[in-house]
Amino acid sequence: MSAAEPIIEPMIELRAAVKRYGDAIALGPTDLCIERSKTTVLIGGSGCGKSTLLRLIVGLLLPDAGEVRFEGVLVTPKTVTSLRRRMGYVIQDGGLFPHLAARDNVALMARYLGWSEARIDARMTELGSLARLGVDALARYPRELSGGQRQRVSLMRALMLDPDVLLLDEPLGALDPVIRSELQDDLRVVVRELGKTCVLVTHDLGEAAYLGDVLVLMRDGQILQRGTVDELVNAPADPFVTRFVKAQRTLAL
Numbered sequence: 433m434s435a436a437e438p439i440i441e442p443m444i445e446l447r448a449a450v451k452r453y454g455d456a457i458a459l460g461p462t463d464l465c466i467e468r469s470k471t472t473v474l475i476g477g478s479g480c481g482k483s484t485l486l487r488l489i490v491g492l493l494l495p496d497a498g499e500v501r502f503e504g505v506l507v508t509p510k511t512v513t514s515l516r517r518r519m520g521y522v523i524q525d526g527g528l529f530p531h532l533a534a535r536d537n538v539a540l541m542a543r544y545l546g547w548s549e550a551r552i553d554a555r556m557t558e559l560g561s562l563a564r565l566g567v568d569a570l571a572r573y574p575r576e577l578s579g580g581q582r583q584r585v586s587l588m589r590a591l592m593l594d595p596d597v598l599l600l601d602e603p604l605g606a607l608d609p610v611i612r613s614e615l616q617d618d619l620r621v622v623v624r625e626l627g628k629t630c631v632l633v634t635h636d637l638g639e640a641a642y643l644g645d646v647l648v649l650m651r652d653g654q655i656l657q658r659g660t661v662d663e664l665v666n667a668p669a670d671p672f673v674t675r676f677v678k679a680q681r682t683l684a685l
Contacts, residue, residue: 443468443597443629444489448498451484459484459653461498471623471630473644475637481653482633486601490521520590524602526582528574534585535570542592559588562622580611600632616642637680649673
């Protein structure tokens with residue numbers, strides 16, 4: 433008798449999900465299972481559908497066909513507000529409000545939900561240590577922070593409510609290589625230490641290999657292959673997978 437197949441515990445599921453813009457199909461039909469407590473990396477070139485897929489998960493877009501489920505709950509206009517509070521979302525430029533100090537950016541949703549200042553302070557101290565960002569930096573406005581510091585603030589804001597899922601849309605893409613490498617190290621530690629389910633969008637295979645448990649390679653709104661970096665390199669499911677891997681000349685395997 434053969435060993436039983438491992439049971440995948442889904443946190444997020446896309447079932448035949450389609451997103452159109454006019455006559456153009458940006459995504460789909462797509463089936464994808466995002467595993468609990470794993471980092472799934474959506475990878476591919478510009479316009480392949482990876483950011484569209486992430487926005488469907490967070491509910492910024494709704495599918496034109498098919499469905500998206502979060503722990504079995506259908507993402508709809510009625511459920512999206514409550515579900516979104518269980519997701520932390522980080523975009524490439526951080527998305528910080530320029531008129532608010534870093535600390536106030538981080539605390540924004542907590543204050544909206546009526547957290548006490550004592551609770552906010554305790555959480556801020558915890559996250560500042562985790563993100564390696566000091567009190568002085570948190571007192572500054574976004575324009576007074578470096579790109580790396582702004583992304584650390586954005587990560588703190590995403591984690592403030594202790595979400596079940598962390599969604600990262602090319603959060604390190606605009607940073608110089610040294611700062612990017614440092615933040616990759618820190619992000620890897622944070623995700624593993626907290627045990628979060630994480631979905632990361634990137635076009636960089638090296639970054640995907642370093643941070644991800646599961647890679648999902650996309651092209652023209654379709655998933656070409658889902659697996660580990662070794663599987664993409666050694667058992668490509670499509671000729672484009674091989675071309676994409678070969679194009680990533682800085683990847684050290």
